[in-house]
Structure formats: C-alpha cells, structure tokens
Amino acid sequence: MFPEIIDTRPWRRAIDDSLNWVVRNWGDEFEAAAYPLLMLLNFIEDVLIATPWWLIMAILVGIAWLATRRWQLPVIVLVSLLFLGIMELWEDAMTTMALMIAATITAIIFSIPLGVWMSRSARVRQVVTPLLDLMQTMPSFVYLIPTVMIFGPGKIPALIATIVYAAPPLVRLTDLGLRSVDPAVMEASRAFGTTPSQRLFGVQIPLSLPTILAGVNQTTMMALAMVVIASMIGAGGLGYQVLQGIGRLEVSRGLFAGLGIVVLAIVFDRITQSFGKQLQAKIGLAETR
Amino acid sequence: MNEIKLDTDLAIRMRGVTKIFGDDPQSALELLRAGKTKTEVQAETNHVVGLDNVSLDIARGQIFVVMGLSGSGKSTLIRHVNRLIEPTAGEIIVDGTDVLKMSLEELRAYRRNSVAMVFQKFGLLPHRSVIDNVAYGLEVRGVPRAERLEKAAKWIDTVGLSGYEQSRPRQLSGGQQQRVGLARALALDTDIILMDEAFSALDPLIRSGMQDQLIELQKTLGKTILFITHDFDEALKIADRIAVLKDGAVQQEGKPEDIVLKPANEHIEEFVREVNKARAIHVRTIMERGEFEACEFTVPETARCEDVLPYFAEHQWVGVTNEQGTQIGRVTAKRVIGALARYTPGVNEG
Ligand SMILES: Nc1ncnc2c1ncn2[C@@H]1O[C@H](COP(=O)(O)OP(=O)(O)OP(=O)(O)O)[C@@H](O)[C@H]1O
Ligand SMILES: [Mg+2]
Numbered sequence: 001m002f003p004e005i006i007d008t009r010p011w012r013r014a015i016d017d018s019l020n021w022v023v024r025n026w027g028d029e030f031e032a033a034a035y036p037l038l039m040l041l042n043f044i045e046d047v048l049i050a051t052p053w054w055l056i057m058a059i060l061v062g063i064a065w066l067a068t069r070r071w072q073l074p075v076i077v078l079v080s081l082l083f084l085g086i087m088e089l090w091e092d093a094m095t096t097m098a099l100m101i102a103a104t105i106t107a108i109i110f111s112i113p114l115g116v117w118m119s120r121s122a123r124v125r126q127v128v129t130p131l132l133d134l135m136q137t138m139p140s141f142v143y144l145i146p147t148v149m150i151f152g153p154g155k156i157p158a159l160i161a162t163i164v165y166a167a168p169p170l171v172r173l174t175d176l177g178l179r180s181v182d183p184a185v186m187e188a189s190r191a192f193g194t195t196p197s198q199r200l201f202g203v204q205i206p207l208s209l210p211t212i213l214a215g216v217n218q219t220t221m222m223a224l225a226m227v228v229i230a231s232m233i234g235a236g237g238l239g240y241q242v243l244q245g246i247g248r249l250e251v252s253r254g255l256f257a258g259l260g261i262v263v264l265a266i267v268f269d270r271i272t273q274s275f276g277k278q279l280q281a282k283i284g285l286a287e288t289r
Numbered sequence: 290m291n292e293i294k295l296d297t298d299l300a301i302r303m304r305g306v307t308k309i310f311g312d313d314p315q316s317a318l319e320l321l322r323a324g325k326t327k328t329e330v331q332a333e334t335n336h337v338v339g340l341d342n343v344s345l346d347i348a349r350g351q352i353f354v355v356m357g358l359s360g361s362g363k364s365t366l367i368r369h370v371n372r373l374i375e376p377t378a379g380e381i382i383v384d385g386t387d388v389l390k391m392s393l394e395e396l397r398a399y400r401r402n403s404v405a406m407v408f409q410k411f412g413l414l415p416h417r418s419v420i421d422n423v424a425y426g427l428e429v430r431g432v433p434r435a436e437r438l439e440k441a442a443k444w445i446d447t448v449g450l451s452g453y454e455q456s457r458p459r460q461l462s463g464g465q466q467q468r469v470g471l472a473r474a475l476a477l478d479t480d481i482i483l484m485d486e487a488f489s490a491l492d493p494l495i496r497s498g499m500q501d502q503l504i505e506l507q508k509t510l511g512k513t514i515l516f517i518t519h520d521f522d523e524a525l526k527i528a529d530r531i532a533v534l535k536d537g538a539v540q541q542e543g544k545p546e547d548i549v550l551k552p553a554n555e556h557i558e559e560f561v562r563e564v565n566k567a568r569a570i571h572v573r574t575i576m577e578r579g580e581f582e583a584c585e586f587t588v589p590e591t592a593r594c595e596d597v598l599p600y601f602a603e604h605q606w607v608g609v610t611n612e613q614g615t616q617i618g619r620v621t622a623k624r625v626i627g628a629l630a631r632y633t634p635g636v637n638e639g
Contacts, residue, residue: 188412191371192426192477193401206416283416 034156045098057081067274080263089260095237103223107167115174132168158235162226169218177211210280217272224265300513301347306379311336314377327536339365341538350511354524357534363517371404401430405474407487413458420454426477444472463490484516521564567595575628576609578618584608
C-alpha cells in the first residue's frame with residue numbers, strides 16, 4: 001500500500017461542493033449560455049427530418065459526385081442511404097446526423113481560430129496541447145456527469161460531450177497545417193509587404209486547407225463515435241437504438257443501428273476525404289507528397 | 290556638402306552589418322569582435338555567423354554583384370536590405386532612410402513600393418495561376434485588377450512565358466518557375482531590385498538573353514540592382530561593381546577588372562582562376578593611347594578583349610573609339626595576348 005502522505009478527502013469534498021454550488025447558483029446562466037447550441041442542433045434536426053428522404057439522398061449523392069466526378073462514390077452513398085431507409089432507420093439516422101453536423105459546425109467555429117492562435121504562439125501551443133490531450137483521453141463519463149448535473153439530461157450535454165471529444169483533432173491539424181506551409185512561400189509573401197492577416201487569409205489558410213479538411217474529417221468521425229454515449233444522456237437517434245438493443249438483448253436491433261452508424265461514417269468520411277484530395281490537387285501539393 | 294551629395298547618390302548603404310544566428314547572438318558577437326573566426330565562434334557557442342561586419346556602398350543605378358561560395362552569406366546579406374532578417378548589429382540605409390528604424394507600417398510600405406525581390410527558391414504561390422503570381426506584388430500594393438493583370442501579362446510576355454498565364458507553378462519547369470519569379474519582381478517597377486541567384490535555373494541561351502535585358506533595364510530605367518551569383522562570368526558580364534564574400538565577411542570590393550586583375554587574397558585568386566579573362570579585361574585598360582592612322586575596324590573603349598579577338602584573325606591592330614566615336618587609340622594582338630598571359634597564373638611568372 002502506498003502510504004497516505006496527505007489527506008485528500010478535503011480536496012475531493014471541495015471539488016464536489018463547488019460543483020454543487022455552481023449547479024445551484026449558476027445552472028440557469030449556463031443553460032442560457034448553451035441555448036444557441038441547442039437552437040442550432042434543433043434547427044438542423046428539424047430541417048433534416050422535414051426534408052423528404054429522396055431530396056436528402058439526391059443532395060448527398062450530388063455532393064459525392066461533385067467531390068469525385070466519378071460514379072463509384074455516388075453509388076456507395078446511394079446504397080448506404082437506401083440501407084438506412086430500408087432498415088427503418090431513416091429518422092434516427094437524421095437525428096444522429098444532426099448531432100454530428102451541429103457538433104462539427106461548433107467545433108469548426110471554435111477550433112480553427114484556436115488552431116490559428118496556436119500556430120502563431122509557442123506559448124499558447126504549450127498551454128493548449130496538454131488540454132487537447134486531456135480532452136481526448138479523459139473518459140467521457142468524467143465530464144459527462146458534471147455537464148448533466150449542470151444542464152440536466154438532454155441534448156445539450158450530449159452535444160457538449162460530443163464537441164469536447166471531437167474538436168481536438170481539428171485544432172491540432174489546423175495548427176499543423178498552418179505551420180507546415182513552405183517557409184519560402186511565406187517569406188516571399190512577406191517581402192512584398194503583406195500584412196499578417198493578408199498572409200493568413202491569402203497564403204497560409206489556402207495552402208493548409210487540405211490539412212484543415214483532414215481535421216474536419218477526423219472531427220466528423222469522432223463525433224459519430226460518440227453517438228452511443230451521447231444517447232445515454234438524452235440524444236436520440238441511432239445511438240439510442242443501439243442502447244435499447246443492448247438493454248433488451250435484441251441483438252438484431254443493436255446490430256442494424258450499429259451498422260447504420262457505420263454507414264453514416266462511411267458516407268461522410270469518403271465525401272470529406274474526396275474533397276480534401278480534390279483541393280490538394282488544385283493547390284498543387286498532390287504531386288510533391 | 291560632399292557628404293550629403295554622396296548620400297543622395299547612394300541607393301543602399303550598409304555599415305558594419307553583422308548577423309549571428311542563434312539564441313544568444315550578443316555573446317557570440319562579443320567573441321566575434323574579440324577576433325575569433327566564424328569556425329571558432331561556431332565551435333564554441335554553436336552560433337552561426339551569417340554576416341561579419343559588412344559595409345557596402347551601392348550607388349544608384351548600379352548593378353552590384355555579390356559573389357561567394359555556398360554558405361558564404363550571400364542570401365543573408367540580400368535579405369537584410371528589405372529587412373527579412375534583422376541584423377545583430379549595424380546600420381542599413383536605403384535611399385537615405387534607416388531601414389532598421391522603420392515602424393512595421395513603414396516597413397510594409399517600403400517593401401511594397403521600393404524594393405522587389407527575386408528568390409533563390411522562387412517562393413511562388415502554388416495555389417495561384419502564373420498571372421496571379423506575377424500580379425501578386427501589385428495586388429498587395431492595391432493596384433486595380435484590370436491594370437495589374439495587364440502589367441502582369443506584359444511581363445509574362447517579356448520573360449517568354451506567354452501561353453502559360455493560367456498554368457499553376459507546379460506545371461512549369463524549374464527555369465520557367467524562376468522566370469515567373471523574375472516577372473513578379475519586375476512587374477513592381479521598383480527602383481531597387483534584389484536578385485538572389487535569379488538566373489541560376491535558366492539554360493545558357495535564356496540566361497544570356499536575361500542578362501542582356503537586365504543590363505538594358507538598368508541602362509534605360511536607371512534601376513539599382515543587387516545581384517547574387519556563383520558564376521564569375523555572369524558577374525563580369527553584368528556587374529558595375531563586385532563584392533566577394535567569404536564566411537560572411539567582404540573579402541574584396543571593386544570594379545570587376547580590379548577583382549580579376551588584382552585579387553586581394555588567395556581565396557579570390559582561386560575564384561578568379563577559372564574565369565574567362567578575355568571577358569574581364571576591358572580594351573581601355575590595355576590600349577595604346579594616342580594618334581594612330583585610322584583603322585578599318587574600331588571598337589568602343591568599353592569593349593572587352595573577347596570582343597576584339599575575332600578581328601586579329603586578319604589585322605594586326607584594331608582602333609579604339611570614345612563615346613563620340615572619335616578614335617583615341619589602338620590595341621594590338623600582342624598587347625591583348627600579353628595581358629591575358631600576365632594574369633594567367635603559371636604563365637610568364639616573375
Ligand atoms: N535561418 C538561419 N538559421 C541559422 N543559420 C542560418 C540561417 N540562414 C542562414 N544560416 C547560415 O548562414 C550562413 C550563410 O547562409 P546563406 O544562405 O546566406 O548562404 P549563401 O551564400 O546564400 O549560400 P548559397 O549559395 O548556397 O545560397 C550559412 O552558414 C547558413 O548555415
Ligand atoms: Mg543563397
């Protein structure tokens with residue numbers, strides 16, 4: 001046994017008490033602060049559910065076509081979506097998609113500026129990197145419980161948990177992408193008298209867009225990986241079906257809903273990756289890598 | 290009075306510019322000032338001496354060539370002129386203004402309007418078409434789109450890349466990319482042009498054409514050009530003055546002929562050994578001045594030995610004329626050969 005050096009019980013009590021205090025005194029404020037997130041999620045979900053299934057299929061197949069200009073990916077997307085429809089998973093899939101899209105949008109809004117900031121300051125990077133490690137490795141239940149305590153069970157903690165888990169790769173890849181822009185190109189731009197923001201928007205971001213897009217791809221994948229956990233605290237959708245399947249020992253229900261998640265993952269993964277490749281070819285990095 | 294006049298004639302003036310790369314340049318600087326060499330400083334402190342107490346005066350309208358071996362600090366030197374690198378010590382005055390005292394805003398205006406640069410590594414923007422690359426400097430300067438594209442198209446034509454306007458840099462060969470970089474700098478029409486091995490990737494034919502154009506540009510528009518090259522023959526062809534760098538320090542600075550004919554030390558002698566001396570030596574330095582009978586063939590006094598050599602196949606001597614075209618002397622084959630032999634080590638020594 002490791003000898004007890006100091007009594008840690010007061011620390012734990014302090015943490016628990018302060019959380020309780022926050023919940024009691026600031027619960028409403030937190031909820032109000034997170035309200036825009038809820039609005040965003042509900043809006044996306046409403047739109048996806050209200051849109052006829054064939055239109056959504058047409059849009060996604062069309063995007064797949066735009067991303068590759070070949071027939072293979074659109075066919076894969078079409079088959080995947082038909083599978084969701086035939087298995088009676090369409091509505092749940094839309095709910096899950098809404099959660100993923102809302103999480104991805106929010107992650108983009110926060111992560112890209114943070115990534116930009118990190119890329120410009122070694123000190124910021126020193127502080128943020130361990131935080132990102134923490135966000136990715138800390139078991140999600142650890143922060144899920146306090147968020148549920150603060151916001152109550154429902155979609156907000158589910159969305160927040162998803163964002164916390166899914167945002168780090170985007171921050172990292174934005175930072176990496178911006179820093180790995182060819183220094184010779186940056187220097188040339190500087191020599192012509194550009195301002196820092198002209199260099200950021202005119203050179204750095206366009207040249208690192210493929211890397212940033214790889215980050216968005218990672219974020220969508222990790223958001224989908226969170227849906228089962230998110231459904232435990234009130235996000236419906238495919239995750240909830242999986243959960244129910246497990247709970248009632250209905251293997252088939254869990255299996256099909258699980259496959260539904262896989263199918264969604266395939267669709268979004270392939271589409272974002274193809275856009276990344278297309279961009280890379282356009283910028284002219286494809287051949288040098 | 291004299292001092293002021295000197296200053297207005299100078300485009301670029303560097304005084305005691307020293308650059309030390311590393312975390313603690315000041316302590317390394319003290320070692321350097323105490324007389325240690327670049328190698329010793331590097332061994333003791335792990336700091337690299339980029340430039341060592343460089344002072345240069347570059348007159349307006351000159352082509353000033355900086356030569357030196359790889360790693361001698363040429364690129365480091367040229368980057369100081371537009372302050373892409375901050376010196377550890379020293380003073381840089383361009384057109385009478387202290388570059389190091391400029392605020393960020395002034396520095397940007399200075400880079401946009403007064404100095405253009407051609408990079409050794411090209412530094413083209415890979416996501417833009419050739420024409421947008423060439424127009425980049427003008428775009429930063431705020432020139433309206435139609436006007437800048439027109440200027441860019443003209444320069445693309447001048448460097449011989451018409452038809453490639455919409456290509457991406459990666460679709461071009463190295464030499465073509467270098468010409469895009471050239472056009473990008475020239476399109477800015479600045480008084481000072483910095484060229485870091487700007488012709489290194491060009492084939493001999495295009496290279497020679499570009500050298501002629503550069504001389505033309507300097508003659509007609511009075512540009513000040515700071516040019517870096519490895520190639521002594523190139524330097525001799527275009528330079529008004531040459532500085533030779535070694536380990537970041539200027540070894541010798543002077544007219545091309547002075548460097549070739551009176552190398553200051555062994556290092557420069559080595560450099561000069563392979564050089565085409567017939568190109569380096571001007572007719573005026575070896576001619577016999579005075580009245581001679583008019584000759585069928587004449588050359589201007591600015592001609593070089595290589596220009597008169599062909600005439601000696603048929604003639605004993607060739608007339609030399611001044612700017613007005615009047616004959617002021619002559620040069621004989623014997624003199625030319627004598628001059629070439631005198632400055633060729635191992636021949637006619639002692
Ligand atoms: N950013 C830097 N950090 C550290 N050392 C540097 C840096 N830039 C240049 N140096 C060093 O300064 C010295 C001069 O480099 P520079 O690039 O000026 O050489 P150069 O004469 O242009 O050579 P080349 O002909 O190969 O282009 C070299 O020893 C190099 O290692
Ligand atoms: Mg160099």
